[in-house]
Amino acid sequence: MVNLALAWAETYMAEHPDVRISVTGGGSGTGIAAMVNGTVDLANASREMKGEESGAARANGITPIEHVVAHDAIAIIVNQSNPVEKLTLSQISAIYTGQISNWKQVGGEDRPIVLLSRESNSGTYAYFLEKVIRLGRTDSRLLFSPDTLLMPSSEGISVEIRQNPNAIGYDGLGYVTPDLKMIALARDVGQPYVLPSVDSVRDASYPISRSLYMYTAGEPEGRVANYLQWILGDGQSLVAELGFVPLQ
Amino acid sequence: MVESMIRVLGFSTVGLVLLIFAFLLREGLPVLSSVSPESLLGQLWYPTFGFFGMLPLLLGSALVTVTAILIALPLGLATAVFVREVAPSWAREILKPLIEVLAGIPSVVLGFFGMTVVAPWVRNTVSAPTGLTALAGGLVLGYMALPTLISVAEDALDAVPRSYRDAGLAMGATQWQTIWRVVVPAARSGIVTAVMLAMGRAIGETMAVMMVTGNAARMPIGWEALLRPVRTMTATIAAEMGEVAKGSTHYRALFAIGILLFLATFIINLTAARAIFAKRRKGGLR
Numbered sequence: 208m209v210n211l212a213l214a215w216a217e218t219y220m221a222e223h224p225d226v227r228i229s230v231t232g233g234g235s236g237t238g239i240a241a242m243v244n245g246t247v248d249l250a251n252a253s254r255e256m257k258g259e260e261s262g263a264a265r266a267n268g269i270t271p272i273e274h275v276v277a278h279d280a281i282a283i284i285v286n287q288s289n290p291v292e293k294l295t296l297s298q299i300s301a302i303y304t305g306q307i308s309n310w311k312q313v314g315g316e317d318r319p320i321v322l323l324s325r326e327s328n329s330g331t332y333a334y335f336l337e338k339v340i341r342l343g344r345t346d347s348r349l350l351f352s353p354d355t356l357l358m359p360s361s362e363g364i365s366v367e368i369r370q371n372p373n374a375i376g377y378d379g380l381g382y383v384t385p386d387l388k389m390i391a392l393a394r395d396v397g398q399p400y401v402l403p404s405v406d407s408v409r410d411a412s413y414p415i416s417r418s419l420y421m422y423t424a425g426e427p428e429g430r431v432a433n434y435l436q437w438i439l440g441d442g443q444s445l446v447a448e449l450g451f452v453p454l455q
Numbered sequence: 456m457v458e459s460m461i462r463v464l465g466f467s468t469v470g471l472v473l474l475i476f477a478f479l480l481r482e483g484l485p486v487l488s489s490v491s492p493e494s495l496l497g498q499l500w501y502p503t504f505g506f507f508g509m510l511p512l513l514l515g516s517a518l519v520t521v522t523a524i525l526i527a528l529p530l531g532l533a534t535a536v537f538v539r540e541v542a543p544s545w546a547r548e549i550l551k552p553l554i555e556v557l558a559g560i561p562s563v564v565l566g567f568f569g570m571t572v573v574a575p576w577v578r579n580t581v582s583a584p585t586g587l588t589a590l591a592g593g594l595v596l597g598y599m600a601l602p603t604l605i606s607v608a609e610d611a612l613d614a615v616p617r618s619y620r621d622a623g624l625a626m627g628a629t630q631w632q633t634i635w636r637v638v639v640p641a642a643r644s645g646i647v648t649a650v651m652l653a654m655g656r657a658i659g660e661t662m663a664v665m666m667v668t669g670n671a672a673r674m675p676i677g678w679e680a681l682l683r684p685v686r687t688m689t690a691t692i693a694a695e696m697g698e699v700a701k702g703s704t705h706y707r708a709l710f711a712i713g714i715l716l717f718l719a720t721f722i723i724n725l726t727a728a729r730a731i732f733a734k735r736r737k738g739g740l741r
Contacts, residue, residue, distance in 0.1 A: 234697070320584075328694065353672055354673050357669075
């Protein structure tokens with residue numbers, strides 16, 4: 208969600224020249240860790256805080272407050288030349304755990320499947336693991352196959368998928384460019400296959416969508432409070448522009 | 456006065472290295488209290504789920520580094536021989552600074568080049584499932600190790616006395632024979648140093664490796680491992696250190712990887728030093 212945070216900061220600074228906002232990327236864990244250490248005012252996160260993180264915050268005398276700022280969907284992306292159009296969540300789980308290793312097993316060409324993922328510090332990684340690989344089951348101990356390529360950035364994933372017809376990847380809808388092919392998803396066999404879009408995320412017919420958060424250390428005050436208010440109001444127009452899904 | 460200042464500075468460098476190592480030990484060793492040594496040498500690296508097996512990372516670094524050296528050694532040695540022994544002096548004047556410019560290319564630029572050019576080339580040439588492989592990492596790293604290897608090897612050739620070459624030629628040997636049978640063997644210890652320094656450069660490189668090797672923490676076993684993704688120790692530290700909570704097991708495990716890396720470079724440098732030392736005792740050059 209760093210793109211969104213940057214766009215918000217730039218637009219807000221243009222409207223309020225007296226305010227300076229600097230945005231740093233690195234993954235949800237990075238931002239929350241910085242908020243816990245007291246080095247930032249706002250931590251952007253594409254997942255909820257973990258128990259150990261809020262524990263660490265309280266140990267530092269900080270009460271983290273959660274604000275939902277936008278919605279997002281995870282798109283499953285493949286190379287343009289890949290004939291596969293649709294998959295169920297359990298097929299994707301089987302692909303990412305290594306049980307399905309050839310595209311012909313899911314109706315594609317006879318090609319090996321190359322798995323791409325974000326690094327383990329990305330909120331998208333944790334979300335994908337819980338919701339897709341483990342299919343939302345808390346008792347599941349499934350993990351990414353050890354053959355999964357961990358890419359340090361969204362750009363790394365799109366570069367590889369653009370040039371490799373074997374690859375499958377996932378990323379936030381906001382990062383998907385038109386030269387990548389999105390896969391329609393169904394919750395289960397027999398249910399409708401839905402492509403990710405603003406409408407299908409908002410009406411929750413698309414199976415993997417989520418909220419994006421900002422965390423503050425305690426109730427926001429002064430400039431930080433003004434900024435948050437602006438994000439929840441006027442700032443929402445930027446959300447749609449970047450391919451995320453606005454709150455209303 | 457000046458002498459004692461230089462002495463203080465010299466000792467402080469050594470002291471700093473020792474302090475860094477002490478810091479690594481202090482931050483990394485406590486991992487043993489929460490993870491057993493056997494599981495640290497396990498085959499699964501899923502740090503966010505309590506699996507801290509470092510074997511795939513260790514072997515991944517080793518595979519990429521050895522590949523890089525196997526690529527860089529013949530190229531680098533041949534270049535050094537050409538620049539020092541064969542090229543006319545005007546060509547040498549152009550080549551030497553060019554090689555030094557090579558060393559100045561930022562690794563992230565080479566990484567981007569590797570990701571967009573080398574990796575697709577590897578995939579198409581060897582028809583691997585993906586081009587982000589140990590081989591792509593070895594190619595990029597080998598290229599990055601070249602300037603070090605060439606400069607140090609060239610210095611070693613330079614230190615071979617003129618009389619050796621004259622003697623070789625006077626015995627009726629061709630220039631080619633003189634170079635490969637007299638000059639290169641005489642400079643052997645310097646060339647070993649060059650290889651060791653290049654290895655140190657390769658094993659410690661992070662950014663470019665992270666961009667081209669695919670970072671999959673799988674065990675690189677079997678001949679096809681070269682054509683599959685690997686995850687190196689340096690890439691693991693770089694990718695994960697930003698996120699960990701200070702003092703957590705994951706944090707300690709990353710520092711433990713740092714200790715392994717430190718030991719690996721230490722052993723490499725020690726081997727290099729011994730190679731030079733042994734040669735000197737036998738009355739060889741340098």
